[in-house]
Structure formats: C-alpha cells, structure tokens
Amino acid sequence: MTDNAGRVGVVLMAYGTPRSPEEIEPYYTDIRRGRPPTPEALADLVARYDAIGGISPLAKLTEDQRDGLQAALDEIEPDTYHVTLGLKHADPKVEVASAELAAAGFSKLIGLVLAPHYSSYSIGQYLDRTRQGVVDAEATTPVAGVESWAVEPAFVDFIAADLGERLATMRASTEHPVRVLFTAHSLPQRIIDAGDPYPDELRSTAEAVAARLGLAEGDDWTIAWQSAGRTPEPWIGPDILEVIDELGDGGQHGGVIVSAVGFVADHLEVLFDLDIEASQRAEQVGLAFDRTACVNDEPSIMAALARRVADLA
Numbered sequence: 001m002t003d004n005a006g007r008v009g010v011v012l013m014a015y016g017t018p019r020s021p022e023e024i025e026p027y028y029t030d031i032r033r034g035r036p037p038t039p040e041a042l043a044d045l046v047a048r049y050d051a052i053g054g055i056s057p058l059a060k061l062t063e064d065q066r067d068g069l070q071a072a073l074d075e076i077e078p079d080t081y082h083v084t085l086g087l088k089h090a091d092p093k094v095e096v097a098s099a100e101l102a103a104a105g106f107s108k109l110i111g112l113v114l115a116p117h118y119s120s121y122s123i124g125q126y127l128d129r130t131r132q133g134v135v136d137a138e139a140t141t142p143v144a145g146v147e148s149w150a151v152e153p154a155f156v157d158f159i160a161a162d163l164g165e166r167l168a169t170m171r172a173s174t175e176h177p178v179r180v181l182f183t184a185h186s187l188p189q190r191i192i193d194a195g196d197p198y199p200d201e202l203r204s205t206a207e208a209v210a211a212r213l214g215l216a217e218g219d220d221w222t223i224a225w226q227s228a229g230r231t232p233e234p235w236i237g238p239d240i241l242e243v244i245d246e247l248g249d250g251g252q253h254g255g256v257i258v259s260a261v262g263f264v265a266d267h268l269e270v271l272f273d274l275d276i277e278a279s280q281r282a283e284q285v286g287l288a289f290d291r292t293a294c295v296n297d298e299p300s301i302m303a304a305l306a307r308r309v310a311d312l313a
C-alpha cells in the first residue's frame with residue numbers, strides 16, 4: 001500500500017473490443033446497455049468483423065498505446081507513473097481499473113482518453129467512470145483528467161504531414177479537385193441539441209490541420225460524420241457516404257481523402273467503415289479514395305500525451 005505513496009496512477013481509456021468471435025455478442029450487449037442484440041444485428045456485426053479478418057486489431061493497438069505512454073512518462077520522470085488500461089465496453093472496465101489503482105495506494109489518479117474530442121457522451125463519461133472507481137474503492141484519491149487534445153500540436157502535425165503527402169499524390173493523378181473530409185464518429189443529434197461541444201471539437205482539429213496545409217473550407221475540405229448507430233433516432237450529419245455520393249454526382253471532383261481525426265487506432269470503424277464501405281462507395285461514384293494514417297502508438301504523440309498527463313500530476 002505505502003509503496004505507491006507519492007506515485008501517480010494513470011487510467012488510459014479506450015473503447016474496447018471483443019478479443020475473440022465468441023466475445024462479440026456480450027460486447028454488443030454491453031454497448032446496448034445490457035439489451036442483447038437481435039440475431040440480425042448480431043449477424044451484421046459478425047460479418048463486419050469477418051470482413052476485417054474475424055476480429056479487430058484494437059485490443060493489441062490499445063496495449064501498444066499503453067506501453068508507449070508508459071515509456072514516455074518514464075522518460076519524463078522514472079518510477080513515478082503507472083499506466084493501466086480502462087475500457088468502455090470490455091475488460092478491464094474503466095471503473096474497475098480506477099478502483100484497483102485507488103486501492104493500491106496511488107496518491108493521485110489521472111484519466112486520459114484515447115479519443116481527442118470532448119463530448120459529454122465520450123470523454124465526459126470515461127472521466128465520470130474513473131471518478132466512480134475511486135468511490136467504489138471507498139477511497140478519497142484525487143482524480144484529474146485530460147478533457148480534450150483536439151488541437152495538441154503533435155497530433156495536428158502528424159495528421160497534417162500525412163494528409164499533405166496523400167493530397168500531393170492524389171492531386172498529381174487527377175485534373176479535378178480533391179476534397180478532404182475530416183470525420184469523427186457520429187452521435188445522436190439530441191446530445192448535440194443539449195449543448196454538447198463535440199462538433200466544435202472536431203472542427204477545431206480540422207481547422208488546425210487545414211491551416212497548416214493552406215486548405216480552404218468548402219473548396220478543399222468539409223466535415224462529415226461516420227459510423228452512425230443503426231437506430232431510428234437522428235444522428236449528426238452529413239453522413240460520409242452521402243457526402244461521397246454528392247461529390248461523385250456533382251462530377252467535378254477527382255477524389256476524396258478521409259481524415260478520420262476522431263479515431264486514434266486502426267479499428268473496425270476505420271478498417272471496415274472507411275477502407276471497405278466508404279472506399280467502395282467512392283469507387284462506385286467514380287472518385288479516387290484514400291485516408292490518412294491513424295495515430296496508433298506514434299511516439300511523438302505518446303510523448304505529447306505524456307506531457308499533458310505530467311502537467312496534471
């Protein structure tokens with residue numbers, strides 16, 4: 001217990017994924033807050049995992065990100081920080097990870113979410129669950145959290161450098177304009193109507209990257225939303241597939257490059273929703289297609305996030 005006095009426990013949080021095909025149903029049930037999916041919905045999700053090789057690489061990528069963050073924090077101050085994973089929909093769950101750190105006697109907990117854009121529905125919920133873990137452990141450990149890293153310079157640099165190269169390549173292959181679509185996971189419209197800053201957060205990343213590359217909004221880039229849930233209520237739009245259709249129908253564009261800056265790992269919503277679904281749609285409407293690289297465990301960004309954690313310690 002006393003061993004960790006003066007040390008900082010870091011709860012690194014991510015969405016979580018099934019680790020085997022058998023875990024897909026309980027995972028989906030957790031996403032649906034305990035309501036099992038219909039057989040059709042489950043089959044649809046299993047088919048999407050099958051299309052990317054049976055299972056998502058997200059579990060391994062999240063572990064790599066944890067190791068990268070730990071290494072970067074050790075560089076800043078050896079033997080001071082202990083990073084542990086807390087997942088939204090898979091084990092170890094956020095509050096369990098946080099409770100374990102609190103019970104192990106760390107003097108402070110810091111929450112960091114592997115998603116750059118604040119929403120009460122995303123980063124807000126992850127941080128609430130971190131605080132709940134301390135309550136569950138009947139501890140009084142103080143908790144701090146990184147609320148947004150939408151315009152973290154290392155993140156903006158990483159996206160801008162990759163996007164700049166891909167734009168130059170695509171522009172060299174077509175006489176027509178190329179449109180950049182900055183995307184994030186859609187959310188139900190009611191969350192935004194209640195005053196959530198999520199769309200402004202995505203816009204801030206898009207504007208920062210576009211400014212680096214001298215891209216003009218409307219002509220060169222726009223925002224689109226992807227991966228909306230399969231529910232009857234309205235989700236934030238425009239949906240990426242509709243935008244691709246419009247660009248193709250207009251007949252003026254040569255291609256589209258998606259920069260999914262709302263995501264920081266190559267997971268289902270990137271490998272299926274973009275690399276398969278969106279790229280096929282672009283091909284059908286006669287547009288070239290590319291997308292920017294995901295952060296994964298890019299050392300410059302793990303180092304920048306480590307500095308953000310250390311600032312809160």
Ligand code: FEC
Pocket residue numbers: 014015016017018028031032045056057058088114115122185186187188228229230262266267268269
């Ligand atoms: O690779 C993988 O296995 C997992 C990929 C995965 C990530 C992810 C990230 C976000 N989601 C966000 C919001 C919602 C809302 C709903 C919702 C539903 C699903 C389903 C699957 C799924 N999400 Fe996800 N999400 C990933 C996967 N997500 C599978 C269920 C089937 C489907 O609709 O496709 C609707 C349910 C609800 O109300 O909760 C909303 C947001 C993110 C980005 C931030 C983050 O990573 O936490 C926001 C990765």
